[in-house]
Amino acid sequence: MTELLHAWAIAPAAIGACCLAADRGRARWPDAVASAIMLIAMLDAALARLVAPVYWTVLLLASAMAFAAWQRPRRAAGSRAGSTPGPMTVHTGLGLVGMAALQLAMAPQPAVTIAATAHAHGAVGGGSLLSVLLVGGAAAYAALSALLVLRAHRRLDRAQLICMGASVLIMAVGAVL
Template sequence: MAELLHAWAIAPAAIGACCLAADRGRARWPDAAASVLMLVAMLDAALTRLVAPVYWAALLIASAMALAAWQGPRGRRASAAQPRPGTGMAVHTGLGLIAMAALQLGMGHDPLAAASAAAHGHGGGGAVLMTLLLGGALAYAAFSVLLLVRAHRPLDRAQLACMGVSVLLMAAASL
């Protein structure tokens, strides 16, 4: 069931990436690159496992930091020809990278083995990790809904909805 949920999480992520690529109203190539990176990491985790989840997580977190630096007040000069993307969308993309990194790490753990280890007194770190992952995914989905309600552009709405759904499906798959 987890593999099916993970595969279903790829579809909204791909749709969101397409919506971002189709948005010609704004120059948002860093967001598009982040979206493609998340999609590639999800595809690898679901299909091939060529790259270890810890390396994907490190790359996703480094990308979130680079995206924050790029979109920060000193990272890029704003001009009339190239308006700055919405702050909410920029934060949403960065948090999406962090959420995907956490889920990459969390999906590598077997929740049944973690529960068994906790029951036998060998530590309960897996249960705590799963609780944190689920809480983070729910918080990210709530933030997505908040931005979705405030968004005016249809492509922004589609991207927000797709990322929120994708993170929730991946969190469900990690359970």
């Protein structure tokens, strides 16, 4: 079931990436790179498993930090404070962090490890603290996505926000089952 939900999460992520690529109104190549990294990580984790999930997690977190550094507000000459980052920038950065957590949570584990972890501390699924945090974080991200959808003026931005929120929610459900 987890693999099926993981595969289903790819569809909205792919649609969101296509919406971003189709957005010729703005040059947002850092967003496109972030979207491509998330999509490739999801495809590999769901279909090929060529790269260990922990490495995808590291790459996604490193990408989130690089994205934040690249998108940080620039100070104008003579200005004391920079502008705040745009909502799409914040959404993309949080999406990278959320996908990193979900990649690690959805990683296949040997049966012995799952049984030992579930007995000792609570594995992902079954009402553990990690499950609550993952679902809570995914729900918060989906709520942020919904809020940004209501405020977005462009159709492609709304589509991208809806797709990313849906993808994270589907992956969170898959992680806790």
